[in-house]
Amino acid sequence: MHPLLRSWKTFLLYLAAWAPLGLMFGLLISVAGPLTKSETATLIVPVIVVLAFACLSPWYMCRALPLRSTNPWRLFGQHALAAVVVAAGLLIAASAYVSSLSDVLPGLNRGYTRAAPVLGAMITMIYLLSVAMHYVVIEAQTSRRSELLAREAQLRALKAQVNPHFLFNSLNSISSLTAADPMRARQMCIQLADFLRTSLRLGERTLIPFSEEMELTRMYLSVEQVRFGGRLQMAIDIEPACDDCEVPALMIQPLVENAVKHGIALLEQGGEIRMLGRIVKDGLRFVIENPYDPLAPSSRSGIGLANVRQRLDARYGSAASLDVEASDDTYRVTVLVPAKGAQASESMVRDEKRAS
Amino acid sequence: MKVIIADDEELARHVLREYLERQAGIEIAAECSNGFEAVKAAAEHRPDVMFLDVQMPKLDGFEVLELIDSEIAVIFATAFDQYAMRAFEAAAVDYLLKPYSEDRFRTALRKVEQRKGEIRPASLPAELKAAARLPGEYLERIVVKDGTRVHVIPAGKLDYAEAQDDYIALRSEGKNWLKQQSIASLEAALNPKRFVRLHRGYLVNIERIARIEPNTKDTWIAVLNDGSKVPVSRGGYQRFNSLVGG
Numbered sequence: 001m002h003p004l005l006r007s008w009k010t011f012l013l014y015l016a017a018w019a020p021l022g023l024m025f026g027l028l029i030s031v032a033g034p035l036t037k038s039e040t041a042t043l044i045v046p047v048i049v050v051l052a053f054a055c056l057s058p059w060y061m062c063r064a065l066p067l068r069s070t071n072p073w074r075l076f077g078q079h080a081l082a083a084v085v086v087a088a089g090l091l092i093a094a095s096a097y098v099s100s101l102s103d104v105l106p107g108l109n110r111g112y113t114r115a116a117p118v119l120g121a122m123i124t125m126i127y128l129l130s131v132a133m134h135y136v137v138i139e140a141q142t143s144r145r146s147e148l149l150a151r152e153a154q155l156r157a158l159k160a161q162v163n164p165h166f167l168f169n170s171l172n173s174i175s176s177l178t179a180a181d182p183m184r185a186r187q188m189c190i191q192l193a194d195f196l197r198t199s200l201r202l203g204e205r206t207l208i209p210f211s212e213e214m215e216l217t218r219m220y221l222s223v224e225q226v227r228f229g230g231r232l233q234m235a236i237d238i239e240p241a242c243d244d245c246e247v248p249a250l251m252i253q254p255l256v257e258n259a260v261k262h263g264i265a266l267l268e269q270g271g272e273i274r275m276l277g278r279i280v281k282d283g284l285r286f287v288i289e290n291p292y293d294p295l296a297p298s299s300r301s302g303i304g305l306a307n308v309r310q311r312l313d314a315r316y317g318s319a320a321s322l323d324v325e326a327s328d329d330t331y332r333v334t335v336l337v338p339a340k341g342a343q344a345s346e347s348m349v350r351d352e353k354r355a356s
Numbered sequence: 357m358k359v360i361i362a363d364d365e366e367l368a369r370h371v372l373r374e375y376l377e378r379q380a381g382i383e384i385a386a387e388c389s390n391g392f393e394a395v396k397a398a399a400e401h402r403p404d405v406m407f408l409d410v411q412m413p414k415l416d417g418f419e420v421l422e423l424i425d426s427e428i429a430v431i432f433a434t435a436f437d438q439y440a441m442r443a444f445e446a447a448a449v450d451y452l453l454k455p456y457s458e459d460r461f462r463t464a465l466r467k468v469e470q471r472k473g474e475i476r477p478a479s480l481p482a483e484l485k486a487a488a489r490l491p492g493e494y495l496e497r498i499v500v501k502d503g504t505r506v507h508v509i510p511a512g513k514l515d516y517a518e519a520q521d522d523y524i525a526l527r528s529e530g531k532n533w534l535k536q537q538s539i540a541s542l543e544a545a546l547n548p549k550r551f552v553r554l555h556r557g558y559l560v561n562i563e564r565i566a567r568i569e570p571n572t573k574d575t576w577i578a579v580l581n582d583g584s585k586v587p588v589s590r591g592g593y594q595r596f597n598s599l600v601g602g
Binding site for chain 2: 164165168169171172173174175176177179180226227228229265266267268293295296
């Protein structure tokens with residue numbers, strides 16, 4: 001629905017804004033006619049009211065023909081055509097209206113013939129002006145919406161940074177160690193502090209080198225290893241070429257946290273989390289696998305995954321992907337991000353561009 | 357006082373043991389690292405109190421609570437605060453948020469002593485149960501005890517439940533399982549789009565219904581895929597129709 005039609009107040013205000021336009025119209029027409037004051041008013045008031053409504057219609061056309069993605073000739077052509085149709089329609093209606101009044105106001109009928117071209121030109125101009133105004137309004141709306149979306153994404157990323165349950169469970173481990181093994185308790189405090197500090201620092205940035213993300217992931221796992229002991233094993237195999245690739249901050253760590261929370265933590269014997277990083281044709285491919293118990297008591301999984309997927313989608317669109325495969329006992333997540341900063345891949349991207 | 361600790365994290369069990377050892381008259385009967393063990397240990401040692409973590413391998417803390425003797429007092433100990441409402445609904449004595457102090461722990465033990473002799477109600481009113489659950493979150497599996505063993509029935513594999521006095525008989529994969537629960541509280545926990553109460557005494561998996569045949573003037577008979585028959589009341593027939601949109 002048109003934003004001006006959403007409330008009576010704004011709509012009445014909109015109609016009131018047409019009063020000065022109507023006055024101007026009337027002045028020009030009465031000169032072109034020439035017409036008397038009452039003749040002019042009889043003609044102009046209904047014309048202006050109808051035009052006020054007609055000038056709301058570009059809203060739908062403007063949205064169907066977005067400014068950026070439409071061919072400018074087509075854009076202009078369509079709106080010009082609409083303007084001509086509106087002007088012609090109004091003129092035809094007006095002449096019928098005027099001739100029906102010829103008995104009462106014969107002067108109007110005579111003057112109208114001369115005033116019609118002026119009237120038609122003005123209607124066309126006003127209509128096109130309203131098209132331009134609509135584009136301004138639509139543009140303002142979209143920019144406000146994308147700003148909101150960006151802010152929301154920022155908030156979500158902040159929230160994703162530190163999972164409170166991870167924090168509380170870690171504090172519980174420290175609380176346990178303080179009596180039994182004070183040295184390890186202190187060590188864990190330091191590891192936890194390192195992880196928190198790094199994750200806060202990285203969270204402020206949008207893109208970071210992959211090596212920094214993996215460093216954070218290692219810090220996270222070292223804290224979890226205190227908690228889970230021998231139940232948490234890991235194997236990390238990252239190709240050195242991945243290190244300088246730019247990836248969204250805090251993209252990998254939530255995936256690892258997922259693997260711990262929904263995989264290892266629900267297996268009595270625990271298991272091994274395997275991570276693989278490779279540079280492939282389309283960018284950087286990261287695979288994380290963990291064993292899991294398909295019959296485990298349900299716990300909400302996928303929130304961390306959905307968050308990462310949304311962020312990838314917002315930044316790269318279809319150039320990035322996140323795929324999940326769950327077999328009987330293994331859960332695998334594969335992430336593909338277009339690699340920026342990796343020299344090998346950059347030249348490949350260039351080659352691809354040349355080829356296409 | 358006999359105590360059992362169930363937590364999959366060794367360090368978490370360690371704190372509890374440390375606190376418990378400083379109390380007089382406490383005997384730690386067993387320490388368990390998963391839900392199955394906890395249920396088994398509860399039957400074996402008949403403790404006065406059980407400390408349960410919520411997220412554990414095999415069975416979660418709430419499932420353990422359902423399967424143990426209702427005279428055993430339960431204290432949950434978890435890092436998740438969102439289960440507090442469910443813990444209350446399950447009539448747990450207390451709910452400790454990790455990490456907790458020795459003082460807080462003593463308060464929980466004192467509550468157990470105050471409530472000694474009280475028996476946990478088998479189940480609270482269905483409305484309260486539904487209120488304790490997050491919207492859109494339904495029971496995905498049902499746990500039953502078969503002697504000393506625990507059997508898990510995924511919700512999708514349950515054909516129907518039949519009320520029998522204080523018990524419900526659960527029909528799944530050609531077998532019957534008995535559980536001490538009311539049919540109303542099971543109905544409140546399961547997804548209402550997948551399970552329909554065809555009769556006061558019957559809750560049926562909608563995917564298992566092959567057809568519904570008229571019986572007497574105001575009653576019907578539902579024939580399930582495996583050929584078994586379930587009575588349908590007038591209200592049940594209406595509920596079924598509104599669910600399938602017929």
